[in-house]
Amino acid sequence: MLRFNRSAIRAVIGLLAALFLLSLLHENSDSGSSSWRWSFTWSSPAVDQVQPPTSQPKDLQVPIAHQASYASIKARPEDVLLPTKLVRHTQGWNILDNVYMANSTIYFLTDEPQKWPKLNLFTSSAHWLKWTAADKKAREPAEWDIAFISPKEAKERWGSRVMPVKDWTFYVNEPNQFLGHYYHWVGETFFAIQRLYASLDPQIDVHGHTRLPHPSRFIFRHVDYPEWIKWAPINWRVIQTLFPSAAVETSSQWEQRGNITRDNRSVWRFDAMLMADRGAAFREQLHPGRNHRTASSAWEGTLNSSSRFWWEPVRRGVLRAAGVDEEVVDRPAVWKDWKGAFIGEKKPSKGDLEVLKDAKTLAPVVISYISRQHGRRRMIEADEAGFVKSVKELAERRKWKFNH
Numbered sequence: 001m002l003r004f005n006r007s008a009i010r011a012v013i014g015l016l017a018a019l020f021l022l023s024l025l026h027e028n029s030d031s032g033s034s035s036w037r038w039s040f041t042w043s044s045p046a047v048d049q050v051q052p053p054t055s056q057p058k059d060l061q062v063p064i065a066h067q068a069s070y071a072s073i074k075a076r077p078e079d080v081l082l083p084t085k086l087v088r089h090t091q092g093w094n095i096l097d098n099v100y101m102a103n104s105t106i107y108f109l110t111d112e113p114q115k116w117p118k119l120n121l122f123t124s125s126a127h128w129l130k131w132t133a134a135d136k137k138a139r140e141p142a143e144w145d146i147a148f149i150s151p152k153e154a155k156e157r158w159g160s161r162v163m164p165v166k167d168w169t170f171y172v173n174e175p176n177q178f179l180g181h182y183y184h185w186v187g188e189t190f191f192a193i194q195r196l197y198a199s200l201d202p203q204i205d206v207h208g209h210t211r212l213p214h215p216s217r218f219i220f221r222h223v224d225y226p227e228w229i230k231w232a233p234i235n236w237r238v239i240q241t242l243f244p245s246a247a248v249e250t251s252s253q254w255e256q257r258g259n260i261t262r263d264n265r266s267v268w269r270f271d272a273m274l275m276a277d278r279g280a281a282f283r284e285q286l287h288p289g290r291n292h293r294t295a296s297s298a299w300e301g302t303l304n305s306s307s308r309f310w311w312e313p314v315r316r317g318v319l320r321a322a323g324v325d326e327e328v329v330d331r332p333a334v335w336k337d338w339k340g341a342f343i344g345e346k347k348p349s350k351g352d353l354e355v356l357k358d359a360k361t362l363a364p365v366v367i368s369y370i371s372r373q374h375g376r377r378r379m380i381e382a383d384e385a386g387f388v389k390s391v392k393e394l395a396e397r398r399k400w401k402f403n404h
Contacts, residue, residue: 080160080162081109081151081154081155081158081162081269082097082098082109082269083098083109083110083111083151084096084097084098084099084100084107084108084109084110085097085098086116086117087200088196088199088200088301088302089117089121089301090196090297090298090300090301090302091121091280091281091283091297092121092192092276092277092278092279092280092281092282092283092294092297092298093192093193093196093274093275093276093277093281093297093298093301094122094196094274094275095196095197095200095272095273095274095275096108096272096273096275097271097272097273098269098270098271099171099269099270099273099275100149100154100267100268100269100270101257101258101261101267101268101270102158102258102261102264102266102267102268103144103258103261103262103263103264104144104254104255104257104258105143105144105145105146105147106123106145106146106147107146107147107148107149107154107267108146108147108148108149109148109149109150109151109154110148110149110150111150111151111152113148116148119141119146119147119148120140120141120280120283121280121283122141122146122275122277122280123141123145123146123173123275123277123279123280124139124140124141124145124173124277124278124279124280124283125138125139125140125141125142125145125279126139126173126174126175126221126222126277126279127139127175127279128175128177129175129177129178129278129279129282139279139283154267157264157265157267158264158265158266158267161265161266161267162266162267162269163266163267163268163269164268164269164271165217165268165269165270165271166216166271167213167215167216167217167271167272168213168214168215168216168217168271168272168273168274169215169216169217169218169219169270169271169272169273169274170193170197170215170217170218170219170273170274170276171219171221171270171273171274171275171276172189172193172218172219172220172221172276172277173221173222173275173276173277173279173280174189174220174222174223174276174277174278174279175222175279176222176223176227178278179220179223179227179228179231179235185232185235186234186235186238188278188293188294188295189276189278189294189295190238190239191295192276192281192294192295192297192298192299193274193276193298194310194311194313194314195295195298195299195302195306195310196274196298196301196302197212197274198210198212198302198306198307198310198311198313199302199305199306199310200212201307202305202306202307203307204307204309204310204312204313205307205309205312205336206309206312206332206333206335206336207312207316207330207333208309208312208313208315208316208317210313214242214243214245214246215243215246215274216245216246216247217246217247217248217249218239218243218246218247218248218249219249219250219253219254220248220249220250220251221251221254222251223250223251224250224251224252225248225250225252227250228248228250236248237321238318241317241318241321242313242314242317242318242321278294281294281295281296281297281298282294312332316329364400364401365398365400365401366400366401366402366403367391367395367400367401367402367403368403368404369388369391369402369403369404371384371404388404391404
């Protein structure tokens with residue numbers, strides 16, 4: 001049995017304690033070239049010891065970059081205050097690059113506002129559309145609805161505090177007076193939106209092929225989401241099936257964006273925006289002899305820049321989502337070489353007659369008249385009778401089919 005001298009044991013314990021304290025002092029000091037390190041390694045002969053690699057694989061190495069001072073870090077490109085560019089303009093329907101919004105006010109950044117159209121041709125206050133003088137005046141936009149801002153003032157106010165909203169935004173500034181009715185949304189507002197947007201690609205073909213990207217978001221500034229999905233299901237069905245990746249922002253999200261920028265010291269910048277405003281479209285009737293519909297300015301303003309197949313992406317998208325057979329969807333393609341007139345009495349050319357040989361059976365022209373004569377709003381009886389008579393005569397003359 002081993003015997004230990006108590007004094008020797010005390011000396012060893014004291015030495016170990018001194019060494020431990022000395023190691024703590026060295027580890028907590030910035031001076032000196034050495035430090036004590038204690039390492040305890042448990043090993044077993046039954047377990048293979050895995051040695052760490054001497055160097056990491058190349059794709060796992062993380063280089064340590066030189067950390068520049070904040071003063072030398074350049075602003076990101078998306079933080080730059082870019083001038084607003086007017087791409088397409090018709091009253092009430094506009095396409096622009098770099099539209100700004102702070103505290104719910106829309107801003108056009110330019111140092112030449114005198115060269116721009118009047119601001120009330122871009123937007124309105126979204127007051128309900130009635131036809132009294134007071135209501136017309138109430139639809140005029142105020143300075144908190146829309147304004148010009150100079151580059152100098154924008155820099156002083158916002159600096160580089162710019163929050164870019166990427167890709168296409170379709171901004172709809174209509175009161176909830178109209179969005180609840182599918183005749184007004186699909187047949188008027190969206191009809192005009194598609195007409196204007198499609199004018200950016202005059203090469204849309206008979207199959208609906210287009211180089212235009214889908215919008216990333218719709219903003220319905222004056223409608224809340226329950227209203228949007230409740231009133232007329234065809235509205236949101238058309239949007240979601242045509243643009244499955246597009247988000248829908250309603251009044252709540254617009255208020256949130258405004259709240260974030262309420263001090264007007266930061267700003268949202270929408271990279272590409274299509275602005276739709278029924279009140280602005282009605283303000284000045286440039287074509288009063290044609291009709292009194294809101295889409296008329298979008299139609300007339302793009303006559304020289306639109307493909308005659310501008311509606312095909314919409315038509316085909318809706319029919320496919322409804323489960324229509326592709327062969328049926330594609331039948332109108334037989335008309336792709338048709339160069340004849342669809343209005344007036346111009347006689348078709350020889351080439352047109354060749355198209356007509358097949359088109360009459362493969363894709364005949366069919367006009368369907370959905371009457372609202374039993375509803376609250378309807379045509380005068382004599383006018384409706386004259387309309388039906390005229391369409392019948394047109395269909396008989398052109399060998400078309402008329403359903404009514």
